[in-house]
Amino acid sequence: MSSKPTPSSLGTKPGSPVLEVRGLTVDYAGNRALDMNSFILAEGELAGVVGANGAGKSTFVNGLLGWSRGTPRINGKVFLNGHAISSLSTHERVRQGLLLVPESDLVFATMTVEENLAHCTDQRHSGDRRIYSIQEIYELFPNLAERRRHLGGQLSGGERQMLGIARALRLAPRVLLLDEPSIGLAPRLVSVVLETVRKLVDQGLSVLLVEQNVKAAIRVVDRLVLLDRGHVVASGTADEMRDDPRLAEAYLGAGA
Ligand SMILES: Nc1ncnc2c1ncn2[C@@H]1O[C@H](COP(=O)(O)OP(=O)(O)OP(=O)(O)O)[C@@H](O)[C@H]1O
Numbered sequence: 093m094s095s096k097p098t099p100s101s102l103g104t105k106p107g108s109p110v111l112e113v114r115g116l117t118v119d120y121a122g123n124r125a126l127d128m129n130s131f132i133l134a135e136g137e138l139a140g141v142v143g144a145n146g147a148g149k150s151t152f153v154n155g156l157l158g159w160s161r162g163t164p165r166i167n168g169k170v171f172l173n174g175h176a177i178s179s180l181s182t183h184e185r186v187r188q189g190l191l192l193v194p195e196s197d198l199v200f201a202t203m204t205v206e207e208n209l210a211h212c213t214d215q216r217h218s219g220d221r222r223i224y225s226i227q228e229i230y231e232l233f234p235n236l237a238e239r240r241r242h243l244g245g246q247l248s249g250g251e252r253q254m255l256g257i258a259r260a261l262r263l264a265p266r267v268l269l270l271d272e273p274s275i276g277l278a279p280r281l282v283s284v285v286l287e288t289v290r291k292l293v294d295q296g297l298s299v300l301l302v303e304q305n306v307k308a309a310i311r312v313v314d315r316l317v318l319l320d321r322g323h324v325v326a327s328g329t330a331d332e333m334r335d336d337p338r339l340a341e342a343y344l345g346a347g348a
C-alpha cells in the first residue's frame with residue numbers, strides 16, 4: 093500500500109516530504125498524550141521539536157515508530173518517502189530507514205566503540221540509502237576515533253550520545269529521529285553534538301531533533317515546532333520562532 097503525500101501548511105522547505113504525519117494521536121489509558129494534526133519533514137531538512145517536560149516530544153517520535161514504553165493506542169497516518177508505514181511493525185519501519193536514537197541511548201557496554209560500529213550494519217535492506225563507513229564516522233566524530241578501542245561502558249555521556257548517533261548512521265537512515273541528544277551534556281559538548289547533526293543535514297540527511305535545550309536547538313535547526321500538552325502550539329522557521337512570544341517567554345528569556 094502506498095500513496096503520495098501532499099504538502100500541508102507546516103511544510104515550508106522546497107525539498108520533497110520525506111516524512112509526513114496526518115492526524116497522529118497517542119492515548120495512554122484514555123489520556124491523550126499526543127494530538128498532531130499535521131507535520132512534514134522535508135528531505136535534507138533539520139526540524140526541531142521543543143516543549144516542556146511531559147509535552148509529548150518522546151511520545152511523538154516513538155509514535156512515528158509505532159512504539160512506546162507502555163501500552164498506548166496509536167492512531168493516524170505516517171508516510172516515509174511517500175509510502176504509508178503506519179501499519180508496519182516498529183522493526184519494519186526501522187528497516188525502511190526510520191531510525192530513532194532514544195533519550196537514553198543503547199550502546200553495547202561490553203563492546204568496544206569499533207565493535208559497536210561494526211556490529212550494527214545490515215546492508216541487505218538499505219536500497220538507495222547511504223551507509224556511513226566507519227572511516228566517515230571517525231571523521232565526523234574524532235572523539236570516537238580516539239576511543240575506538242574503549243568499551244561502550246567506559247564512554248562519557250557525550251561520547252555515548254555520539255556513538256548512538258553513529259550507530260544509527262551505520263544503519264542507513266532515511267530519516268534520523270534524535271530524542272534529546274544534548275541531555276546531561278556540558279554546554280561545549282552540546283554544541284559539538286548539535287553542530288555535527290547540522291553537518292550531517294548539510295550533507296543531505298533528514299533529521300527530526302527533539303530538544304529541551306531550545307537555545308541550543310534554535311541555532312542549528314531550519315524549522316522549529318513547539319509542543320504543549322501534546323499539541324503543536326507554534327511552528328515556523330528558526331528566525332520566525334526566535335521572535336515568537338510563546339517561545340521567547342517560556343524558553344529563551346528576555347532579549348534572546
Ligand atoms: N508509558 C506511559 N504510560 C502512561 N503515560 C505516559 C507514558 N509515557 C508517557 N506518558 C505521558 O505522556 C505525556 C507525554 O510524555 P513524553 O514522555 O512524551 O514527554 P516529553 O515531552 O518527552 O518529556 P521529557 O522532556 O520529560 O522527556 C506525559 O504526560 C507522560 O506522563
Ligand SMILES: [Mg+2]
Nearest residue numbers: 149150151195
Ligand atoms: Mg522525552
